[in-house]
Amino acid sequence: MKLPQPLIHGRLVSRYKRFFADLVLDDGREITAHCPNPGAMLGVKAPGQGAWVSWSDDPKRKLAYTLQMVEQGDALVGINTLLPNRLVAEALAEDLIPELSGYATIRPEVKFAEASRVDFLLTHPDRPPCWLEVKNCHFSRTPGLAEFPDCKAERSTRHLGDLAAQVAHGDRAVVLFVVQREDCDAFQACADLDPAFARGLDAAAKAGVEVLVYDCAMGMETVRVARRIAWRGSVAGN
Template identity: 70%
Template structure:
């Protein structure tokens, strides 16, 4: 996924009210950008961190700039939670996720479960449908371990239960975690920050829900799904 225009670099002043970030660009311009991330952003919201923003010319937008990348521990981190679905759509079209190839169609936002919409429904006349939920991951607290979530994720737990119901009905169900970092080699659910989700992920896997984790390559020009990394309980 290419960024639509060159990103502007700067420094993070503060992130507040979840969806706002004050930034000083490298040329001295002070601005408030949209922060497309409802999570805690642990380790990624400290004052002074290098960051990059995109700009939109849409006159309907209240904020022209969007916070896209933060540099933490010497590596780039994608914080835009809207990107993983776009990244997965691109990867599916290119056959870049081997475990999810061989389907004739990829439909998005299909209703299922209790008033939910699955991120992708993969279908082929000769195969059971595959229900695919995509989760953004950018938490790293130590070593090269990526963790999810970075705060209580009740909605994500609900999705795991709905995927389990799909498996019980004879369908295929997959939880795909997209790690928008360049410095992680393994993945685990974060028991400390959301023990209910961590238990739920293990229970869903035991019930037959497949867990896939893919890390990204990130530059200030593009982000793309690059390689699978292992997960542990």
């Protein structure tokens, strides 16, 4: 998908109140940008880290700038949690995820379980429906290893149980982790930060929920779902 243009480079000063980030742009301007990521953002919020923001001339916006990517070492890391669902929708439409190809209809945001919505419901008259949940991942503490979550993720843990229930009903269910970086070859659930989620992911997989992990090709103009990487289970502490 195409990113808003142009992207402007600067350095982080601070990220605060979940949705705000102060930066100093390369031309010396000091700005406050919208931060479209309510999570902990471990590893991608340190003062001095290089960052890229987009700019909008929409007069209805309170903040003209939006934080899009942060540099972590040599990696370009997407922090916008609104992108993964859009990236997956585009990849499904273009048949870029082989494990999820061949469905006749793709419906976003479908209510299921008692109090949940699944990100996508894939259907075909000749096969069971597929309930697809998408999770954003940016976190990496060890070179080559992506991890999720970077903080407590109770809602995500509940979603795993909901997916397992759909499998028990005879449907197909998939959790897809979208890693918004291209320097990782493997993925693990982060049990030291959220042991409940790690246990839940392992339990869901044993119940028949499929676990897919795809990284992204990160660029200044476009970001796209790129290649499948390996899932190794939990980091520790199951």
